[in-house]
Amino acid sequence: MAAHRTTASARERLLEAADQLFYAHGIAATGVDAVVQRAGASPATLYAHFAGKDGLVAAYLERRHHRWRATWDAVLAEAADPVDRLLSVLDALALFRQREGATRGCAVLAAAAELPAADHPARAWIEADTTLLHHRLHELALAAGADDPRALVAELVMVYDGTLAAYARAVADPMPAARELARGAVRRHAVTGSA
């Protein structure tokens, strides 16, 4: 079973290298050789674990998706106030950026721009990101008693995307503006809470 440990290690190193290189230099601009070399692996190992470069890209987005959801989960677990729970998406984003490094904008939207092919295996995770964002915010908006949950969700998603775009534009600290916008949206939609 130690062989399994070794296997997982190589796969993990490849994923970690792919994550850094894809996010830093773009997917199309990153060659398979660069990923293999940074991971200290061999091309054969990559193709033994993933279905080509497309499969690696899909796994890269899947891993990032799970990390993002885990980060949001952790932040959400410590928020009790309904309004705080709605605004937790921004706190989670700040934490994610600090821990995982998200200084170049949204990896999902960047991948969506690079992979317009509708049948690409990575497309599922691009849609999963949008779905998670909308569904979870919708539940939180309902729990907070918003008058028009769908409108509030649309506005909060917009603030979330705008914040990530600000990172891509190398804005120093977009969080204050994001929080003001989000708080305004929550207040406008008559949510009861302490904030």
Next chain:
Amino acid sequence: MAAHRTTASARERLLEAADQLFYAHGIAATGVDAVVQRAGASPATLYAHFAGKDGLVAAYLERRHHRWRATWDAVLAEAADPVDRLLSVLDALALFRQREGATRGCAVLAAAAELPAADHPARAWIEADTTLLHHRLHELALAAGADDPRALVAELVMVYDGTLAAYARAVADPMPAARELARGAVRRHAVTGSA
């Protein structure tokens, strides 16, 4: 001088083809041959007018930048109220999307994600887009008498980017949410006006 007309025509056709293909399928995913073929031109003509593919990409972003500015100019010329002039960035965006086709998000931010190289000739137009957005909104915020112009600009840019991201996420109609957010920001920063 008719030779010049013919020249301009070939250059224009190449730019139009590059604009459609780069925006629809991504820059890296679009080959030079595809652009040449769609323009009904020859590779030699492309390299006679542009400094390789990088030069074509730079010209593509420059053209898009000028079109966007012209669209905003036109909308701004018909707005008299200071608040309407601030919100004109969203009206211009809706008009630009309708006329030029911007259904896949922001071409500038997408290009920024694909071209991380700091010395790429197209990088200048990516920065020009950010500069235009910030400077013009700052002037409009000052003219409208905002209490904290820089904060208001940061929030409006965030709404603008969030709206373009909504297009990239295939949201049906993000404009209502965008207008509510922008109006809330303007109101919060105590701008005098009719809106």
Next chain:
DNA sequence: TCCACGCTGTAACGATCGTTATGTTGAGTC
């Protein structure tokens, strides 16, 4: 001890891409 297995290193393949060169056409000028 020998086998099985996962991994590494190197090399090679076919395809594609950006770029350049060559020959030809066609319209405008003297």
Next chain:
DNA sequence: GACTCAACATAACGATCGTTACAGCGTGGA
């Protein structure tokens, strides 16, 4: 009517990329 010049079509080059094949190494289990 010959000259000029931009632009056309085609082909080819070198480089790079994704992918696969092959040989050798080290470790755990019978």
